[in-house]
Amino acid sequence: MTKKVKSGSQRLLLLFLILYATLPALSQNVTVTGKVIDSKDNKALEGVSIMVKDSKTGTQTKSDGSFSISLPAGTKRLVVSLVGYESQEVSLGSSSSLTISMVRSEKAIEDVVVIGYGVTRKTDVTSAITSIKEKDFNKGAVISPMSLIQGKVPGLVIVNSNASDPNGQSSMQLRGISTLKGSTSPFVVIDGIPGGNLNNLSPEDVESIDVLRDGSAAAIYGTRGSNGVVIVTTKKAKSGTASFNYDGYVYTDIPKDFPKLLTAAEYREYADVYKRTNPTFVLNDGGANTDWFKELTKTPVSKVHNFSVSSGTDKSSIRAAVSVRELDGLALNTWRKIVNTRLSFTQKALDNKLSIQGNIATSFLNYLKSDNTIFGDAMDRNPTFPVFNPDGSYFEDPLDSKGNPYARRQQTEDGERIKHINGSIKATLDLFAGLKASGFFSFQRRDVSSYYYQSRDAFLSRLNGQNGNASRSATFSYDRTFEYTIDYAKRFGKHYVTGLAGYSYQDFMSEDFNASNRNFLTDAFAYNNLGAGQAFAAGTAGAGLGSGKSSSKLIAFFGRAIYNYDERYLLTASLRREGSSKFGINHKWGLFPSVSLGWRIINERFMAKNNIFDNLKLRVGYGVTGNQEGIDNYGSLATLSTGASFLWDNTFVPTYGASRNPNPDLRWEKKAEYNLGIDFALRGDRVSGSIDLYSRETSDLLIDATAPVPSLIHQTILVNLGKMKNTGVELAMTVKIIENNKLSWTNSVTFSYNKNLLQSVTYGAATSAPVDHYSLPQNMGAAFRREVGQPIGNFYGKVFKEFDVPNNKWVFYTNADDPTLDAQNKKIIGNGMPKMFASMSNNLSYGRFDMTIFLRGTFMFELLNIMDLVYTNRGRYSNNFLRKGLDIPISSYAYSNYFIERGDFVKLDNVTLGYNFNTSKIKYLKRARIYASGQNLLTITKYSGIDPDIQVNGLEPGLAMMNFYPRATTLTLGVSLGF
């Protein structure tokens, strides 16, 4: 689709040039004629701009590539340019007939930026948009497409909290959190498909990712724009080429920094210490020396193969790609197998006036779910216990409550098979002078089939008398999109106007079915014969049936106008009117306007003599967006559901009553955002970048508020209330430090700072009392406090004073010692939401070698080390505890600032070294590259735990979990070939 639009913008440019050419010239002394051709295939190029240097006189080539231009006296050089080709200057000699050969630009795509429902020239952009192209993507083993741009987009925080887990999902959050209930993830559009699923996309198929960061850019996406918009464009065939590419790599994960527990030897030694306070204690020595983390991990080898073919002519082009990925996890029995295919084509007809672009992609996925609880249980496992009995069976201790984690992993099969297919087709028709009409249809369907079996012999199965535990579930979701747009572009003198109007219809449907059973005679069936279990028929626990189905739809009308006056003053305005079936009857439709202005100062006359700046643009924007992710289907309706049964005709029958408090006023969360930005380039484009300041205020926050009982039935009601604000600054800068024929070194940095504030939460007459949330283990209370006037992510607890060893107690400061403590002797003891993020990439090339070094840092936040909070307790002895616990002379659980640490870190995230072979002498090989990459190589931090790079997105940021997937350094070897 994007390819299509791109060619559309070429047309706009063409139109622009035609009009330009008709402007009266100042003098017409000389006429030069000529032809412009493609340097590779010598084909005529149409619509090439031919401009007299440092003037506004120019023309453009016709369909046969020819041009004719009258030059003012004294003209020495012409500037020749065409989107997709390198611009060049041509010296005018004596000849009055020229043949100009243009070279295709690798950078071509950089000239345009993808915005909602189209593309625009980068110079026309008036909002905060970051466009990352393939060459700037993160290298090495990439599991999720979003990892391609981790750390590359200022303000976009991407966290892979499960690190190298092949089943790990990355979470995204842009410019802080602006919801208390909905998703924090930006809205994803893949090749025009709104709400595209990133998990079905091979990273290698991605050509560019554009992130609409501010409200003025995202407003065209209405009720789904508040978290920002990520627009993914996949690779398409280029016209005039035919190629076959292979990209493959293998990688392995090398675990680092397992939690340091007592070793078996230390464990035996500690028995004497433990006996002092527990005289009756008898060491339960299993006789082994087991490092449980070693037992639960392996050295994985993952393989990724990508094949793609593409070929294109002027009229049609096609690209097909297959990706086979066998990802193997560090954790025992953790893997993911994926086969992705993707086909895209473009066909032009009706004298190139009609263009049809289609995509179809499938993804087949099979994986065993990761189970991080085995690592939590490993922390608790007596290290003198062996994994196996001498006879080869699993060692289990009869006094245990959790069982052997190795055995559990082996005795449990828990996985999913997913089939995903999506497709889209877009037809665009050039109507007349700058007017184009398009129709777009897309669908996505996803089948997920889950399976689970835990064998009869599993410790927990035996303990709870389950006799085998099997379940299956199937979910199916399907969504369709119909969109119709009309595009218009016209230049009137110095005024250049483009317009867009459109209609969008999208519907969503999902259904699910699940069944479970227990009490099997044999393990032989596993999850394949649920009926063989007896629990269902007996009506006992763990057996059940369930199914459900729901649907929703979204309808929108939208429009946008971009106005450019004299390449100096820019205005973009958009409006979307959107409704969702999920909204309450009183608020079915919302209006989402935006306006943004740009001033290209560089083109002002007073800048003509400046020799510092090559680009200088000031941008200011305002946009209103929504977030509706917090509303479930039918969330506003008075639905009925079953209540407790009651007697009727002497049997208990189900009763039906109101299932929730309906809210006819239910609507989207509304965000209004201001953005002020500067784009700059200096010193011959060697330094370029942008700075953005923003202030985003979300109102109508969705929250499950305490309802007035009476008069309502249920204790909570989903309502729109409350306000939250995020303010921040973002910087992106690229410096070409060295650039010559042999050596180049480009350094790019991004920086962002965000401040969050919950401004108000009011319902009825009440300002909501502070909400304490996230229950800590061992009844240690809630970790966080959310309250008005404070940011999200505040840790709230007591302040450590000293240990009271004789009474085995933590002693905390009281409000008598410290007046900042409240009546509960607690206060805000940290915040888990980082305020600052920074990254630095270095791209070096020397001859045929290239190298990237990528550093990423997160700053100004605290972590709550729950792992230490629980596992440093020496009272856990008889199981095991962290060696750190030897420094804590008591054995009691308490949550306090003792376990809160600064989380700031800088990570050497990626180093990649590549070599490009000289293929000029090899007939069939166009390109060959090999590379080696290392990821997560080094972390610089004062944090005492395993890895401070944990989940910091969402409402509960900064929790270092007890059950964690082991951190690893990933080493990759790859090859890339083009034929």
Add this chain to the structure above:
Amino acid sequence: MMKNILPKIKNRYTAIALVSMGCLSLINSCTKLDETVYSSITAESFFKTREEVIANYIRPFSHIVGSYQYRIWHLNTLTTDETSMPYKDGTPPADGGDQIVGFHWHTWTKDDGEIKNTWDALYRGVGYTNATITNMQGIDFEKLRVGLDKQAVLADLKVYRAWYYFMIMDMFGNVPIIEKVGDPLYPPTAERKDVFAYIEKEILENMDKLQDKGAANTYGHMTKAVAWALLAKLYLNAEIYTGKLTESGLQPGTSRWDDCVKYCDKVLNYTGGGGYQLDANWNDPFKIKNELSKENIFVVIYDTTYATEMRWNYKNLHAEHQKTYGFGFTPTNRAMTHNNFYKLFGNTDKRQQQWLVGPQFAADGVTPLKCLTGAQKGKPLVLDPLFVNAPGDTATMLTAKEFHGARNVKYEFQKGSKISQMSNDAPVFRLADIYLMKAEALMRKNGGAASEDVVTLVNNMRARDFAANDPLGKYTTSTLTLDELLNERAREFAWEGWRRNDLVRFSKFTSGTWWDKKPSAAWRVVFPIPAASISINPNLKQNPGY
């Protein structure tokens, strides 16, 4: 010139038309945002059959199951001398921790979550009933062939709602009256006497439309006799309910002793469905199959599978009692009764059998049960209703031990039953109460003195509790004082949730002392309106004192 342009225009319009048709193909749904429900239901997609109508009709009746033997019981019982849930060997009581201890000491506050939860549970019941009344009013019973008398259904629901308001008004005093869900969203507080009048009016208006005892599907519903019993209870307390709540306590209102007697007599003389008779044994109304009781007038229905919040098998007993009753779980040892109350039961009174005291044994009656914690660990479990066995003991609500307190086994336990899964129904009104209500009304009308008729009435009620020749079983006009009647109510209705109501009527709720409870402020005769509820609904007014 025209020749050239015309075909072009034609093409243009054809193209526009084609594109427009794409949209037209969808035009029906082009701007419609209606919701299609599948595995959810809305009122529009429901109420199509008789079964669906009935499923909504009986929805309010199952709501009470979760709270009647839980929070409603807690507020009416743990605040009295009848039962306490103290710390046990340092472990705070479940179901509310220190709030539960505060109930005993009368130190509850308007911020207590347990009081808020109780308020919510009661008003949610009103809400379900309001919703169902609105639904039923809109349904054509004839058309859907519901086969029920719509007026009887509505009367049942309205009197049922009146019972909810009776409980709310009894516990919270000045409370809002609301008859429609969300209308108004923030209902204002009504004076207690107005709520009293509203309840009275609702019952009087609807009682004649109610069904008789024994009609189909009346068990657990409001029948004529239930309405009369409720009226009798209302009138017995009329002086309290029509009085004024002030900071210095309750200023009594108008008594209605004759009305109380009138409706007691209606129940006593009732013959519909065979009328009501006292059961042969004191514990028959509490048996597993107490639906067979001839005495119970109105019950909350419990069931081992479908209505499982009858909690007495796990809350009250010691963990070791699992061995006595063969439960499929470990009881949690929470609720216990102090000697102050236990001693009201004479040794010859059969009702004393509802208490477990002294050495405890497994099901075989020989194997002693053992203590499980602290210094007493491993010693035989000897239940001591403080401080009978150890007169020097100073245990308080905070320092009680696992063996402290008598345990109530009034409700029969099913061997092997699972946690809180009991099928004994919980009596709300039973004939014995009608006897004692009538007796009390007559005595109070008579300046507190019992006539021969009253003595006969009370003696008849308790004849089943004593050997025929036991002189302790017979009151005389001189022994049956009002205080003695209160003690008799304690013996008869222990663990049935009436103690707070009784103590308030006898002016002993706040002034009384028991165990480590001291006299409390006189305004504590009602609970506070939860502060959290007022903060949402400013039309609610806090009760005096809080």
